[in-house]
Amino acid sequence: METVLSISNLTKHFGRIKAVNNLNLEVKAGQVFGMLGPNGSGKTTTLGMLMSVVNPTSGTYSWFGETPSHHVRKKIGAVLEHPIFYPYLNGQKNLELNCMIKQCDPASIPRVLELVELTERRNDKYRTYSLGMKQRLAIASALLNDPTVLILDEPTNGLDPMGIAEIRELIRKIAVQGKTIILASHLLDEVQKVCTHFAVLKKGSLIHTGPVDEVGKGTDTVEVNADVSNLNEILLSFAGTSSINRENGSFQVSLRDGFKSKDLNQFLFEKGIVASHLVTKKKSLEKQFLEILAES
CATH class of the missing domain: 3.30.70 (Alpha-Beta Plaits)
Incomplete structure (x- = not known):
């Protein structure tokens, strides 16, 4: 199985704080990989480094066996923080603007709106969207250029139970299409229900990694x-x-x-x-x- 992401001794210090400490990980093609850990464990900092938003203190990482570059980043879609959309524009217009920024074909908009089940609300202003709909539009935006990898940072944060269920179902639908998904979460239930593999971070250090279906093996x-x-x-x-x-x-x-x-x-x-x-x-x-x- 092809290695999509390889991380070697990745480290990030903010002054005396070791946000990420000698992290080593591999993510294979087609995996739904959960980075699990309590708040402050280094998940968001790690994703920031992988998206070249945060500069590492030391260590390396590669995507598809290549060092990070504009060409490589075009294969990656990400929803890292609360996405910025124009509240007075509708969903369709916001995605058209995103296509201009990303320099991708706006012909992909109907496809991503259908995938995230916002086709019927595409002409409604963004400010009328529920929190779950806003998150689904953000995922649609990340999928506009049909990336190979999708990165999601706490995708169900702040959502009600119905919104959480909708995002989980959406992640499953995207995974079935063969995309590799990397998501950070502090919600154990979320990782167990949607991920194939997971890693546990604690205070910036990796303390466990393996397949989700091995959870519970051992003594009955x-x-x-x-x-x-x-x-x-x-x-x-x-x-x-x-x-x-x-x-x-x-x-x-x-x-x-x-x-x-x-x-x-x-x-x-x-x-x-x-x-x-x-x-x-x-x-x-x-x-x-x-x-x-x-x-x-």
Whole structure:
């Protein structure tokens, strides 16, 4: 798979503050790559350097195996901060102005408006748009020159639940078209729902990177309930039990490596117990994220 972005020892200091510290990352073609971290972790500074808005203190990065240049940047669309549109112009006119600035063909405007579902509102003034619509217009603007890579900085920040859902669905639609997407977020749920890969930053340093679908791999936790008075003792007697917690009226059984929920179910069945509730719980990205931060 082609490497779209390669970052080597990228560092940015603001005086004594190490905003980004020796960052090493690779993003492959077609990935939806989430840069995850609390506020102040260096996500926005990193994106600023990648877009040549912020000068690195040291380190290098390359796009498509090339050093940054005007030719390379034309392959990248970005929504870094609150976009600037003219409130008294409609969506169509604002995009026409953006085409003039970017020197791209205005024939692409109907396509991007359709993609972000603003065709019917294209003749309405920008100031009448909801926050979610404004964000969708910004993404449309970033897609005008049909870039290979789309960069989004906190794309759902400040949106209501419906606006968040709309942006997530839009990101999925763009990804299906084969574009590589890099997004920064402090929202774990956002990254888990739309990203294929993610990196965790803490105080400017990379502390974890990997595929999102590997979250939760490892030892299983099984939530169990049964109409038996001594269920706790019975579960403890199972050879695959590592530990047990009581939570919300159910027993949370952490299994040893090599044991699965079906083994526990078989064990209970052999003891004449039919579980009224037995569910394998995947470790959420939130839990893994907190564990990663605690370990670093």
